[in-house]
Amino acid sequence: MYPPHADWRDMLQVCEELDDHTLQVLTPKYLGELPNTYVFTKQLAEHVVYEYKGKLPIVIVRPSIVISSLIEPFPGWIDNFNGPVGISIACGKGILRTIYSSPDIVSDYIPVDVAIKSFIAASWIRGTKKLEPTDDIAIYNSCAGNLFTLSLNELVVIGKELVKILPFNNMLWTCDTTLTKSLFLFNIRVLFFHLLPAIFIDTLLWILGKKPM
Structure with missing residues (x-):
């Protein structure tokens, strides 16, 4: 703690x-x-x-970056667009064209069903032991660690391949996200691939009498 x-x-x-x-x-x-x-x-x-240590049978579990499910309720299930999920969807729909980051960064992802199973296992371990007033609270890190690593570049490459097989509905552009460590190149790409296309699409919608996005 x-x-x-x-x-x-x-x-x-x-x-x-x-x-x-x-x-x-x-x-x-x-x-x-x-x-x-x-x-x-x-x-x-x-x-x-x-x-409440020593008073209640408690464990603390710290999951890393929770992502979509591995198996249950079915592979790929997710109920929000937080973290890498939102970024992946934005890339897949062709909205996010460039990311300012090192391609070598490795993030620790844990599937939501794996994380929940670790909560259950940790609770069972605590629940099968007698509670003593001197007990400390066990703390677990629910994460991939060195068991499975994935760089940001690998994530983007996998995403591009998956979009070819299972494209999104209502895609605005092809999926072609690039990573760069150069702030100058990032800003140039934001101008030409984010800002100007957004202005063009909103102008087109305005001409057609529709609400700009």
């Missing part, structure tokens, strides 16, 4: 008493080196739970 970045009780009080503008100003100060409020609130939640 990592040291708390803030006291969860203080945070509740701050959120309940301050207006939205003040909260926006204070948020970066509270986050510090954390990238966003998502991981900040997850850490607060862990400390809420941790106060």
Whole structure:
């Protein structure tokens, strides 16, 4: 368990008493080196739970980047467009043409059904042991680790091949996403492949009397 970045009780009080503008100003100060409020609130939640060690049979499971299912309820099932799923769909529909990133970056993905099975297994391990007042809370990382790695470039290549076999409905353009570490090239590609086509399509819709996208 990592040291708390803030006291969860203080945070509740701050959120309940301050207006939205003040909260926006204070948020970066509270986050510090954390990238966003998502991981900040997850850490607060862990400390809420941790106060009940030795009182309740608790485990904490930390999944990595949760993606679509491996097997259950059927392969590829997902109910949101968060994280890499949204990026993949935007690429597949031909909307996202360029990404500013290193192609060699490796992210840790875990299928949602695999993550849920790990929750069940961890709960079973805890549930089969007698609860003692001196018990600590077991913490598990549900992730792929070194068992299976995938670079961003490999993800894009696989995605392009899959779109050829199973193209999306209502595609706006062919799937041809490129990765670049050059900010200059990225901005050039955004201008010619994102901004100008968007203006062209919206102008066309406006001429036809339809709502611009």
